[in-house]
Amino acid sequence: MNRRLTLATARRVLAQIRADPRTAALLLLVPLVLIGLLAWISDGTPMFDRIGGALLGIFPFVVMFIVTSVATLRERTSGTLERLLSTPLGKGDFLCGYALAFGSVAVIQALLASGFAIWVCGLDVAGPQWLLVLVALCSALVGTALGLFASAFARTEFQAVQFMPAFVLPQFLLCGLIVARDQLPQVLERLSDVLPLSYAVDAMSAVTRRTDPTGEVLGDVAVLLGFSVVALVLGALTLRRRTP
Amino acid sequence: MVNTGSGERSKPAVVVQDLVVVRRGREVLHGVDLTVPRGQLVGLLGPSGGGKSTLMRVVVGVQLVASGTVSVLGRPAGSADLRRRVGYVTQSPSVYRDLTIRANLDYFARVVGADPGAVDRVIDYVDLADHAHRRVERLSGGQQSRVSLAAALLGSPDVLVLDEPTVGLDPVLRRDLWALFQSLAEEGATVLVSSHVMDEATRCDRLLLLREGRLLADDTLPGLLAETAAPDAEQAFLTLIERAEEAEVR
Numbered sequence: 001m002n003r004r005l006t007l008a009t010a011r012r013v014l015a016q017i018r019a020d021p022r023t024a025a026l027l028l029l030v031p032l033v034l035i036g037l038l039a040w041i042s043d044g045t046p047m048f049d050r051i052g053g054a055l056l057g058i059f060p061f062v063v064m065f066i067v068t069s070v071a072t073l074r075e076r077t078s079g080t081l082e083r084l085l086s087t088p089l090g091k092g093d094f095l096c097g098y099a100l101a102f103g104s105v106a107v108i109q110a111l112l113a114s115g116f117a118i119w120v121c122g123l124d125v126a127g128p129q130w131l132l133v134l135v136a137l138c139s140a141l142v143g144t145a146l147g148l149f150a151s152a153f154a155r156t157e158f159q160a161v162q163f164m165p166a167f168v169l170p171q172f173l174l175c176g177l178i179v180a181r182d183q184l185p186q187v188l189e190r191l192s193d194v195l196p197l198s199y200a201v202d203a204m205s206a207v208t209r210r211t212d213p214t215g216e217v218l219g220d221v222a223v224l225l226g227f228s229v230v231a232l233v234l235g236a237l238t239l240r241r242r243t244p
Numbered sequence: 245m246v247n248t249g250s251g252e253r254s255k256p257a258v259v260v261q262d263l264v265v266v267r268r269g270r271e272v273l274h275g276v277d278l279t280v281p282r283g284q285l286v287g288l289l290g291p292s293g294g295g296k297s298t299l300m301r302v303v304v305g306v307q308l309v310a311s312g313t314v315s316v317l318g319r320p321a322g323s324a325d326l327r328r329r330v331g332y333v334t335q336s337p338s339v340y341r342d343l344t345i346r347a348n349l350d351y352f353a354r355v356v357g358a359d360p361g362a363v364d365r366v367i368d369y370v371d372l373a374d375h376a377h378r379r380v381e382r383l384s385g386g387q388q389s390r391v392s393l394a395a396a397l398l399g400s401p402d403v404l405v406l407d408e409p410t411v412g413l414d415p416v417l418r419r420d421l422w423a424l425f426q427s428l429a430e431e432g433a434t435v436l437v438s439s440h441v442m443d444e445a446t447r448c449d450r451l452l453l454l455r456e457g458r459l460l461a462d463d464t465l466p467g468l469l470a471e472t473a474a475p476d477a478e479q480a481f482l483t484l485i486e487r488a489e490e491a492e493v494r
Contacts, residue, residue: 008354012340012347019342019379079338083395086304088327089355242308242322244267 001092009089009097010104013071017105027067027105031059031113039121052123053208054177056114056132057200060106060140062168068102068147069160076151085241094239095232099144106140107133127207131217135207138224139200145231146196152238171197176205196227255318257282257403257434258303263312265298272298274457275312280436280450285429287448288438289481295457296438297335300405303436304332316403328356331401335408337392341381345372345391348380349398356399366394369424371417386413393421397428404428406437410444422447445477453481460484 017024035055042048075081084094114132117123125132150167154160174184174192181192181202192198203220206213258280265273272295280286288296301307302314305322314321317329339348349363367373370390380388393409406425410418425435426447437448445451445465453461461468461484465477474480 005355008351012343012351015347016340016342078341079334079336080340082306082334083332083338083352084355086306086327086330086332087352087355087399088324088357242306244308 001090001096002088005089005093006096006100009093010100013098013101014104016071017101023067027063028109028112031055031063031109032116034059035113035117035121039117039123048121049124049208051177052117052121053125053132053204054175054201056110056117057135057139057204058172058175058177058197059113060109060136061143061197061200062164063109064102064106064140064143065147065150065168066161066164068098068144069151069154069163070157072098072148072151073154073157073160077155081239082243085239091236091239095145095148095235098148099141099228099232102144103137103141106137106144109140110136123208125208126211127209127213127217131207131213132204134221135200135203135217135224138203138221138228139197141228142196142200142224142231145228145235148235149231149238152235168197171195174198175201177201196224199223199227255282256280257317258436259313259315260299260302261313263299263302263314264310265295265302265307266310267298271310272457273302276454276457276459278452278459278462280434280452282434283429283432284449285425285435285437285447286450286452287445288436288452288454289442289445289477290440290454290460292440294455296440296454297407299454300332300407300436300438303403304330304405306332328399329402331396331399331404333389333393333396333404333406333409335411337380337385337388339380339388339391339395341388342379344377344379345383345394346376348391349395352395353398358398358400362398362400366397369397370394371420386417389413390417390421400433402433404433404435406435408438408440410439410441418444442478442481443476451477453484455485455488458488460488 035052038052038055039048110133114129118125118129146167150163151160154163174188174195175197181189181198184192199220203217206216256279260276260278263273263276264271276299288299290296298307302309303316303321305326316326319326345367346363349366353363367376370393372387372390375383375387380391389409393406396404410421425437429435429449450464451461451468452459468480472480472483474483
């Protein structure tokens with residue numbers, strides 16, 4: 001790996017996002033609209049305080065998964081990936097460049113979304129607010145890494161977009177948002193233990209409910225980073241310099 | 245042939261021996277042998293679907309091979325230290341459509357570690373200076389493939405592998421690009437260019453004719469014309485193809 005090449009790749013990916021203002025706006029504004037809607041429909045009930053935090057952990061995962069899987073699929077189909085792999089650029093530079101670029105977008109997204117949730121929609125956060133941004137960043141990294149991996153199994157952008165419900169919706173059902181994880185049937189609870197989104201939601205819930213959640217959250221953060229590393233390694237295996 | 249250089253410079257740039265490639269369960273190259281001398285402009289000609297692109301992918305080192313050996317500049321094709329020295333242009337433009345010409349080339353220049361003036365130089369080579377700040381997706385097809393070519397020229401590679409770089413271009417541009425390839429070869433680069441347009445043969449120092457996964461000729465144009473007693477390249481190739489077909493029938 002080479003820091004200069006990783007940074008150059010991250011800068012190039014960010015330039016592509018900037019060149020497409022509509023996508024950039026969707027990335028940053030859709031979470032705000034959804035949080036606002038949730039706050040509005042739960043007006044007068046405790047629902048927003050119960051699941052608003054969890055949503056802050058789910059958005060970055062879902063959004064980065066879609067964006068990354070489509071972006072890297074484009075690299076594979078347009079021939080730019082083949083060109084890059086015939087140059088001195090390493091697979092690690094490519095993967096980390098993407099993670100760095102989308103990670104920084106995730107930080108901006110998390111700052112906007114949690115600021116909007118807290119100060120405009122009145123979300124109660126018992127723990128330190130900076131932890132919300134940290135968990136959102138880790139959740140985004142898992143989404144990016146899984147998106148990179150998933151793009152290897154799609155041949156068209158149509159298929160790549162369809163991976164979103166396949167990869168994400170089961171996690172959404174099992175992450176504890178709808179039914180608390182410890183109340184799921186045992187098989188499903190075990191299954192939810194090996195899905196990354198569960199840890200993002202656990203961590204976000206801890207930050208919103210506990211006054212001193214740091215220890216628990218850092219544990220979840222470590223698990224999320226572990227998932228990212230595994231997914232990046234799997235993603236690296238799908239980047240072949242030589243193809244049939 | 246007179247060898248002016250010595251040592252590494254006098255050895256061929258590409259040596260392919262008994263190369264067999266299987267793609268999607270079908271054998272597309274059936275034991276190809278060839279050599280590409282250094283500092284020459286070599287045309288890889290032949291009908292579409294004959295294995296030209298596959299052979300070029302092998303030379304660049306992105307194609308899995310079933311058997312045979314391929315060495316480039318004395319090393320196995322695809323070796324890590326060749327990645328800086330071999331430039332490759334795929335048939336369809338492999339650049340970022342949503343970025344400007346300059347943003348694309350700035351990125352690829354960093355990737356190959358090109359010198360700071362390289363971006364302006366290659367933009368001039370492919371005559372796109374007036375469009376440098378336009379996005380690739382807004383350019384015509386011919387302009388897009390020239391951006392892709394420019395990206396491959398960035399690191400001043402010793403070996404350039406160009407897959408149909410002139411397809412779909414108007415005659416003036418084609419002439420200019422062939423002049424560029426000739427000047428790159430004169431400066432010492434080895435340039436391997438594929439084309440299915442036989443009259444482009446006249447621009448090359450040497451010719452390789454590939455048909456249905458077999459090499460039918462590896463010669464200079466005058467050599468081919470003498471061999472086949474044909475008036476031009478197209479006739480020479482037709483004669484060779486007929487001979488190959490007769491051999492198959494027998």
